[in-house]
Amino acid sequence: MSALAARRPQALLFDVFGTVVDWRGSIARALRRLLRAKGINKAIDAGAFADRWRAGYRPAMQRVRDGALPWTSLDALHRMILDELLPEFGLRLNEGDRRELNLAWHRLAPWPDAVRGLTRLKRGYLIATLSNGNVRLLVDMAKHSRLPWDCVLSAELFGHYKPDPEVYLGAVALLGLAPREVMLVAAHKDDLAAARRCGLATAFVRRPLERGVVADIADDPRCTFNADDFVDLARQLG
């Protein structure tokens, strides 16, 4: 077996928010669209709104991970954060508008290379999500953007959020593989580090535009692969 073959996994698991889809741009556009539709002529920094919404995600998940909250889907956490966020931005939205805005997370736009890269990777590998997004959110997103997953795997299936090991090891078990036969693909080095601690191979994908600020896109020497995007990853995997 060649050195490259030895490094080749059988299945690729993908982090989704930031790695496959552009949450910041998509959420900002969804907010602007809603404000326009409602005739709200308030000067809102939609990018900052998206950043604040996303910033609420880790603390909210942490409350679930600590047991302060029972298992709560990401849809429900997003909604809790949104309800706190709106007054901060001086926005008043009714129940229907809040529900609709919360669903913007189901329709995040993929990075330009994502569908092409995934389609290519799917020829040689089993490709699946491994996201903290709930199943329905991920399925809606895939349907909306034609993301060609072989399988939608979610933290929700394991009752644990990443980076809890139950998520990575649960996915590996459902695929009937050993951890070293599975590779996590992600734009976030902490997610990749947690997967490595469970024995998975890892691929870092640079997503410089994920946040409004400069992102850490330096090669991660602990990863088996470092790639510019999914098409580059497909090329490296051969």
Next chain:
Amino acid sequence: MSALAARRPQALLFDVFGTVVDWRGSIARALRRLLRAKGINKAIDAGAFADRWRAGYRPAMQRVRDGALPWTSLDALHRMILDELLPEFGLRLNEGDRRELNLAWHRLAPWPDAVRGLTRLKRGYLIATLSNGNVRLLVDMAKHSRLPWDCVLSAELFGHYKPDPEVYLGAVALLGLAPREVMLVAAHKDDLAAARRCGLATAFVRRPLERGVVADIADDPRCTFNADDFVDLARQLG
């Protein structure tokens, strides 16, 4: 809302073995191929072999449902049944051949209308499996035959086999829907009856060739839809 719209679900869950794929013909072909490859010139009724393998499935699952066995994946149950079955047919196979033959369940051929019908149904509905097959089995099958599922749902995710209500209600919960917004599509009236007891809508699809014997393909008046195949179901759903 028209009468038809009222009957229209948002998501369709599909039983798989017999409903989407032809297990009997596929298993018989896999056995014949293996015997040929091994130069075993024994006169074996491959259809009867498939029937006996499948006949072991309900009692094996029942042992899990009764708690006599801990949770055991369908792959593992299939293998237990196969190991008992081979001596009955006077067959001696080594470990590698047994493992390979067991994987034939991952590569069952779809009925001729299945991919076309599912592709059409996918345009208007969320389509997912709801099978006692384990996740990896269902994912391999989808990849092998290009079954265009939005999502692969399996009894394995719930630690219960159909017809336990946990399976139907677990799938409905993952989809974020009410039971009446979800429809089970199946060729087996007992599966459909169990789904109806959980509040799901049901569609009976006739698969007269599933078994070597005449199947019950009479309309089921308790079902919302009765269809000749998936293309017919797509036509009726509009």
